[in-house]
Amino acid sequence: MSASFLRAARQPSPARLPASVRPSSTLNMIALGLLALSAQTQAQETPNKLGQVQVTATRSKLDLSQVLADVTVLTRADIERQGFGNLVDLLGRQSCVELVRNGNPGTNTSLFLRGANTQHTLLLVDGVRMDTQSGSGGAAWEAIPLAQIERVEIVRGAASSVYGSDAVAGVIQVFTRKGKRTPTVEIGAGVGSLGLVKGDLSVSGAAGALDYALSLAQEVADGFNIRKVTNDPAYSPDVDGWRTHSVNARLGYQLDAGQRLELVNTYSSLDSDYDASAKPKVGVRDRNLHDTHASRALWSAQWNADWQTEASIGDSRERYETLSNNASTYLTETQVRQYTLGGTVKLPVGQLNAVLERREDKLINSGLLPTTGGQVKRHQNAVAASYLYSNSSIDAQLHLRHDQDSAFGGINTGTVAAGWRFLPGLRAWASAGTAFRAPTLYQSFSEYGPKPGVAALNPERGRNTELGLNWSQGDSELGLTVYNNRIRELISWDSSFAANCVSTYGGCYGNLAKVRLQGVSLQGETMVAGLRVQGSVDFQNPRDLTTDKLLGRRAKKHASLRLEKTLNQWSGGLQIQAHGSRFDDNANTKPLGGYSLVNLDLSYRVNSQVRLQANIDNAFNKDYETAKGYAQAPRTFFIGVRFTPTL
Template sequence: MNDTSSLLVRLARRLLSTAVLSTALAPAYAQTKADAEAAIPLDRYVLSASRTPQDARYTPSAVTVVSMVDLRTAQVTSLATALSMQPGVVVAMTGAPGGQASVLMRGANSDQTLFLVDGVRMNDRSAAYLNFLGGADIEGIDRLEVLRGPQSTLYGSSAMGGVIRIDTERGSGAAHGSLAATAGSFGTFGGTAAVKGAADGLRYSASFGRFVTDNDLANNDLRRWTGATRLEYVASPVLLVGGTFRAVSIDREEPGSRVFPSIGTTQSGNTLGTVFAEAHVADEFTSRLTLALHRRQYTWRSGSYYAPQSNRREIVDWQNTWSPIQPVEIVAGVNAENSRFIVEGRSDEDRLSAGYVSATVRPTSSVTVTGGVRYDDFKSVGGATTGRVGLAWLPRAGTKLHATYGTGFNAPGTSDRYGVPSWGQIANPNLVPEKSRGWDAGIEQELGPVTVDVTFFHNRFRNLFEWEYVNYVTWEGMTVNRARATTQGVEVATQVRLCKAAKLRANYTYLDAQDDSSGARLTRRPRHTADAELQVRVSQPCTVGAGLHAVGDNINGTMPFAGYTTARAFVSYAVRENLLLKLRVENALDREFEEVYGYPALPRAAYGTVEWRF
């Protein structure tokens, strides 16, 4: 039995004994985690900032809770699109849906942003998630949070720019569901089915989707299957058990870029399964154990060339929350991962062990102070210690001042350490983790129907990974630790309730990102980005809206990139109470633009949907 398996068994036994003890000690205690979350209005609590439900008014961190209701009203179906609409976030995609998508948060590299799905770290130290993100949708998601700034103290490696938290939908109420069919431009067809509900202590949800499109270019077809399920059962007044399962399978033809065209295909698959148990030992103590299995496959084919990659991760996360006195909450836990990966027939493994503790204290009703420390130990690259502090102050009703300081790190990727010979990448086993430190400070102000949040941020990175050629004849090279960089700027976000039937959301980000060695701007980091959306309920059955997305000038490598502005529009009409007709137009102004050099985005496109709810 390996170390991870032994640890898993020990933690499972510990949680089981805790559950038995809690049943004896607290038979009258019936508050589950869902009850705790319900105590805070749904549009006001956050989970990612402290790993527990927390009222957003008292959260020092810069975090956006994305309204899934608004996304579905606006008929946003792509996860990449949903993220690009948030402050401080830039998404760069290689052309049409299904391409590689990089998330750059506050100027950090794409592998320096952590994806957290159902409480599990998804980054597996490979670049394969870029291919998954470009084709992912928002089906089966009921919570999406964007947490900005260094967060390695809570979540470990990759959380330098921030964290994107995704939770699978929970069931509630009587059984209900929906069926939807979509058709539109470029031979696009899709369908979804979902059902959820709760009865006799069991909460359940399941959703499935199919999406196909030819896209705009030749040899650029996309075929995708998705599925997500969650089951939760209140086993006793003090014990909640459950599990989740998410899967996505993508087949895509690869046309290459307009500069370097190619003919190839990619097949990628992601599956994540979790089981968890949460014991409420007493009013002041909760213990949660999560076991997870994550599998990822990615294969590129072009003629006789065949490049398969695969990764299997076994994860255990044990989190304990303790409130010894009313204004104090302490979160402490351990995390262990065992990774096995195969790149072009060569296999290896890595192990991670980590421990963390974080405390939130409210010395007065208007002041919240947070602090924490974490230690991660990778078998391959050694250990890293990170820390974090934060302060939120409410000097008067409707006003919040917030500030945080933290450190982060990012372990080297699989291809960086072990190489990919067919790509001309040489192994570099001497790589050390990237490191960062950063702060942010801002003010959130409510002015009647208007809410405005202004946040300044500053980050410094060192030991950054950089490509270095070692043979210009064969174009072979390796990743080395060399670069340093600084990113700083300001994020402005506002929400306006214009009237009972109309609301406006808008944000703007200024970003100054440069290489400290050369003084040059970092690639694909526009100085100016903005996003706005208006939704209006014209009548009880009809909702209309429009959105604008603007990206300023930037560079891609050494190539200057012109800025662009795109528009989208949407309308939905309820023919009956349970039958909706929807229409949306993407790139309504038919702009020609590229997010990545050589990969043109789709021109104007229209899509219609019929949705039946039952």
């Protein structure tokens, strides 16, 4: 099957890590530590996360204790602890998430949630859908900077009955920084190894009914050599750097106590060096240019205590170009526009949500069929409804949705879920749902898609079931989730479809593969002698049912453990990530070794206005790979300061 692969990286050297932190021993250590969390019950020292509100799972505000899915919420404090990298580096430390990268943080990146392909996870930025319609599709994860983000919500499991296409494995929603009523200025700056220099500035406040927020950020790095070749005198190593800048603006107006207008605009630009061949030629510089833009206009109205509505228009644009010595070698542009009208009504028993939605996709790409004129469009119209019920011991949800696509017709999806608090602090829950992903416009209308007169590609379809058990007491939590997700009619590149396409290259796209994503996820946190302990262990079996092979670049075991301590003005943390061995290909003929990483962070609060930060990532300088032929970042250092002056 075609798994939206990236190109690859060097075989890691296990000898570079001490035996005590090699992948196998580290995975076992983290698993044993998590199983012991249930024995630890301390006095509550920080707010319990179950008091937080989550909106992504149901498109409405819901307390975490009532969400019937495996979810994670990352706050601004989690984001500011990150020293190296971008959004995917933060996500890669979370349960059920693996990332694959072609070298430095600016190169092509895939995110595998529960072992699913990168295009099977929906990315939203302030409710705006981010998706490219070139190739196999999916979000441009490498193009989302951290500096503008206020909060991240991760929802694992099929969610097409709430969001439509793409949410086969889950949804990740990014919320950009918002303004405060009190005028506020925040400045961040730092320097690090690999020639890293970065800074950000945010200004927010309000004047009467008007509120505003503006954030600017920039990052520049010399980088490192991402393609290493040994024993070849003709090889000429180079250094591959990256440069990013981003802008986020938010303007709100409170019409009255219950009605609000809001405009949000986010733009980021990425210029990253890469190597187009395994042996870069002297004097040749290859670059990726990646521009992303997300904007949304929103009108929200609280008509009374029981009735709320929202109307919005969202627009996302992605422009991706590759250059060699400043000459363009490839260019593609995607636009996704979405019109949404939704409402929430509280009933005497439960709550009803309803959504009307229209999605419009546009692709400009030189690889499209000549009859298209280099650009194609399509649209989907959808209607969805959800019923949410909750009392002291029972939670239940029903989600139904119908999408009508201009290319392949209609498709229905649904999810049913229920939870039971059968003992104080203990809750069991279960869910079953269906999902789909529409073919990309490139898959449907390029020379490698079905030629005129041949049946159109079908959407990829998923069927997911999962069981969960959650325990919480005081400041301790433990969660266990077992899932089984079958995806059929995956769109694959295969020679058997050659007669259906215009190109004679040797193959084209068609619905062929079937995969099964099974796994068990264990997450927990507690306080031990004033030390906060957080961790996760994932055991998964992402497998191609046609060949009975493991899906490439996905480990059967991976885990994360974080230890954190606050003492007066000091706060420090140690994080260990461990990933088991994998294969670089779906045929399982090119092995990739496992690896473990150790990351350290330390901050010092000088006063109410100034905070200093230091990070060491990949502290043992592990030489590893997530894709064969591409090196990953060595040990990196970062020192920064955050300044919030009193106005």
